[in-house]
Amino acid sequence: MAKIKLENVVKSFGAYQVVHGANLEIDDGEFTVFVGPSGCGKSTLLRMIAGLEDISAGTISIGGKVVNNTEPSDRGIAMVFQSYALYPHMTVRRNLSFGLEMNGNPKDDTARRVALAANILQINELMDRRPAQLSGGQRQRVAIGRAIVREPQVFLFDEPLSNLDAELRVQMRVEISKLHKQLRTTMIYVTHDQTEAMTLADKIVVLRAGHIEQVGAPLDLYDDPANQFVAGFVGSPKMNFLKAEVVEKGPGGAVVALSSDRTVRFAFSLSTEINAGASVTLGIRPEHFILPGEGDADLTVAVEVAEHLGNTSYVHARLSGETVVIEQPESRHRGDGQHLTVGVPARRVFLFDQKGNRLR
Amino acid sequence: MKSKSRSLLLQKIALHAVLTPLAILWLFPLWMMFVFSTMPDHGIFSPEIVLWPSAEFAANFQNLQADTNFVRAMFISIIVAIVYTALSVMLTSMAGWALARYRFAGRSIVVAIILGTITLPFAVVVIPQFIMVAREFKLANTWIALIVPPLFNSLGVLFMRQAFSMMPGELFDAARVEGVREWRIFLHIALPLARPTMAALAIILFLASWNNYLWPLLINSRPNMMTAPVALGTLIGLTKVSWGGIMAGAVLLTAPVLVVFVFLQRHFIAGISAGAVK
Ligand SMILES: Nc1ncnc2c1ncn2[C@@H]1O[C@H](COP(=O)(O)OP(=O)(O)OP(=O)(O)O)[C@@H](O)[C@H]1O
Ligand SMILES: [Mg+2]
Secondary structure, three states: OOOEEEEEEEEEEOOEEEEEEEEEEEOOOOEEEEEOOOOOOHHHHHHHHHOOOOOOEEEEEEOOEEOOOOOHHHOOEEEEOOOOOOOOOOOHHHHHHHHHHHOOOOHHHHHHHHHHHHHHHOOHHHOOOOHHHOOHHHHHHHHHHHHHOOOOOEEEEEOOOOOOOHHHHHHHHHHHHHHHHHHOOEEEEEEOOHHHHHHHOOEEEEEEOOEEEEEEOHHHHHHOOOEHHHHHHOOOOOOEEEEEEEEEEEOOEEEEEEOOOOOOEEEEEOOOOOOOOOEEEEEEOHHHOEOOOOOOEEEEEEEEEEEEOOOOEEEEEEEOOEEEEEEOOOOOOOOOOOEEEEEEOHHHOEEEOOOOEEOO | OHHHHHHHHHHHHHHHHHHHHHHHHHHHHHHHHHHHHOOOHHHHOOOOOOOOOOOOHHHHHHHHHHHOOHHHHHHHHHHHHHHHHHHHHHHHHHHHHHHHHOOOOOHHHHHHHHHHHHOOOHHHHHHHHHHHHHHHOOOOOOHHHHHOOOOOOHHHHHHHHHHHHOOOHHHHHHHHHOOOOHHHHHHHHHHHHOHHHHHHHHHHHHHHHHHOOHHHHHHOOOHHHOOHHHHHHHHOOOOOOOHHHHHHHHHHHHHHHHHHHHHHHHHHHHHHOOOOOO
8 A cells, every 4th residue: 555646747759748737636435536527637647647758747656756767667556458468379367377487486385365355356257267358347347356366555447437337337346446445555546537536536537738737535526626627527428507697796605697697796705806897607517406486586497398308307408599408306297398497506516717717 | 133143243244354364364274283283294285285184193293202302301391381471470580579669769760760670671681691591501501591590570570569559558568567577568468469461471481481583592501401492493404304394393382371371361361461451
């Protein structure tokens, strides 16, 4: 087990910089998830920690030791890849033991570790098959098994579940969570799936275009996003963003009205200065709408489609050109094309400036 | 349903109608070579054309063996081809691996140069190569001169490079994370996965060496180091040319190639079409 520390880590491919000075601390035994849209540099960051990519600037340390120039195998890490990367010409057993064998690990110790990993992952019956004879989920288990036999201080996962179907993904997610509880090893997990991030992580690192946007516990990100990007990324369905304007400005606060319906107004107490007339964005999550009259303002929207999931429904509606998604736990019988009025509690509304920074 | 299978059948018949004459056209000279190898010389030159073999193969072979030690030449050819193939597959895979897997300055230039050398005809290369090997290194009439200069096969390098660069990089990353040393990654992971390509390449190289005439002719003048094609070639200049013997030699030269091809054609085709699908 080990702490990991990134200080001003920069990565460039030629003249093209893809990670712009990342600073991050990961505690011993913590499950950290890197999340962000495709191409934001998650894999690159992970591969730098693994030692598979050179670090252009900055330092990475694992267990208090700077590892910038340490070989991947000497960093005490094990990695699980998106493509599983199992050796196709070897049996499952050999896939697990190969690395240890090549490093001259004593035979009986290798056998012990392989048996242990096979037990943990319940792949005992698969040991003599080749990867091509396994299902996606089984391959994933073997890939994780190959990481376990290394008995690493840190596990690195790069989108390990993205090649699995939805059901299997949920199942493996739970298993990885269990594995972490069992081993209590530091784990870093890369995904672009916010549900995986929310359910697995002790700590989420949200990345965008090579910048760390916010670091925090899943619920902290949900309750208190640092900016519009994080607010939109965390939570499903996505937070609604509505154009608004500052109509009144007082000491330590402002009144903001929706651009599409200026009668919908909210008063905010703000420590930042903001001018009357400034354009802002209001953010409200689909699940935070309440009954009309019970909030600080009522909002009437034109219903377009309602998705009924059984336990809840998502109403997709329009508000003069803007789309709004509203979760309606009890709207099973609501048809399309109707109007819907909901209440909005001001304390659930987030305020962002035009650059997407949170105003508070 | 029925009409569909019928049109398929018609298609098959049409295809065979085209391919069968082509196959016969290709096989005819080979067959005649075999027929001639079994005829006495006067039979070969008789005006009537005989399409069926007679029984003089052994006699023809004895003539051949008397003119030149053909058994020894065959043996040398086989040894040279095997050594050449083994060494060349080894070298070209290592070069292909380096060019596919390592990022280094000037890599694309190196690849471009290698690709460029393919376009040079051997006729352009052979004189400078001869001068270099025979005059500069004074290696004429040595095994090294016979085997080493053709070893670096640019087609083979590109062939292997292609095979390696099509393998998923995460496979080798995984091995690196596990602390497997580079040469062991190459040996235990990359090479086994490249086996079909190596088999195809080996066939191509073996045939190239087996059929090589010009280079062994130029660089070696010692009879006891002659490869089979060169030995056969020397017979044309003799005062009494034994055509039956030459044909017998040609049959013996062709037979192993056909055998190799028939047994390994699966690999051969797999290698040629590698990368076409998937
Ligand atoms: N070897 C490379 N050479 C040049 N650019 C690269 C290389 N590897 C990655 N990049 C670039 O770096 C950026 C980050 O890539 P990275 O693979 O880290 O993204 P990611 O967040 O993992 O995306 P995804 O979710 O699609 O896997 C991308 O713009 C990508 O094009
Ligand atoms: Mg990635």
